[in-house]
């Protein structure tokens with residue numbers, strides 16, 4: 440009988456122990472659950488953070504430079520780095536960039552460049568074969584009757600003023616430079632009709648002297664790229680010269696002009712098909728729809744003939760056609 444009351448006590452103890460153990464297990468389980476949940480939440484947060492970081496890293500490279508520039512003004516160092524990257528990308532895009540005037544010697548290049556004012560290189564290239572066949576040297580050209588020369592160059596427009604320049608520069612080459620084109624800027628700019636732009640074209644492409652050629656395309660793109668704010672060709676030249684090493688000047692000029700003629704047009708730039716859009720603060724000035732933009736591409740990028748009748752061997756496009764013969768009157 441004595442044992443009877445003892446039994447429930449032991450049992451009670453055992454039950455209490457069991458209950459405590461259960462509580463401990465439950466606590467452990469809850470703790471484990473909480474830890475797991477916490478861990479999962481932490482892992483999720485880390486993953487989210489990594490993805491965000493990754494996205495943040497990727498986004499600026501893909502996003503148009505305009506948005507980044509709008510957030511933060513660009514430092515001079517960053518602008519120079521971006522400019523040099525644009526040059527490298529353009530070099531990859533146009534490894535065959537070259538002057539788009541046909542010539543075989545410095546005199547032909549000088550004459551062709553003077554003729555290229557206010558007209559296309561194509562029109563000049565279609566005009567010069569006959570011109571150079573008739574007057575291949577400065578002496579021959581200087582001896583031409585003005586009316587005859589006017590007729591020969593008429594297709595290039597402004598033919599009276601251009602005739603005066605050609606006669607003047609041919610006579611100057613004959614009388615002051617022994618019939619040779621001088622290889623110095625200070626001499627070239629003394630020739631009638633020859634300014635810095637023409638002189639730089641001749642120096643860079645016929646004499647291997649580095650030069651920046653600021654024509655309408657180069658000036659427009661230099662402003663769109665944020666390399667300059669000036670509309671003045673000489674100031675643009677000086678601003679760009681401070682960004683790039685001299686050894687790059689001539690090829691940089693060709694690449695930028697190539698891009699201006701093919702993609703970054705004056706009125707409707709093909710932003711949606713532009714390889715350097717992520718580096719360009721003016722992205723969005725033109726067509727951004729890729730499909731529509733692709734239709735705006737010109738010359739070899741648009742599947743059309745180029746400007747030179749005799750392009751260099753590595754040019755991937757088709758040569759330009761010769762001048763169409765005049766239609767006979769019926």
Ligand code: SF4
Nearest residue numbers: 703708710713719722
């Ligand atoms: S086409 Fe558009 S994105 Fe490309 S260089 Fe010109 S303005 Fe910039």
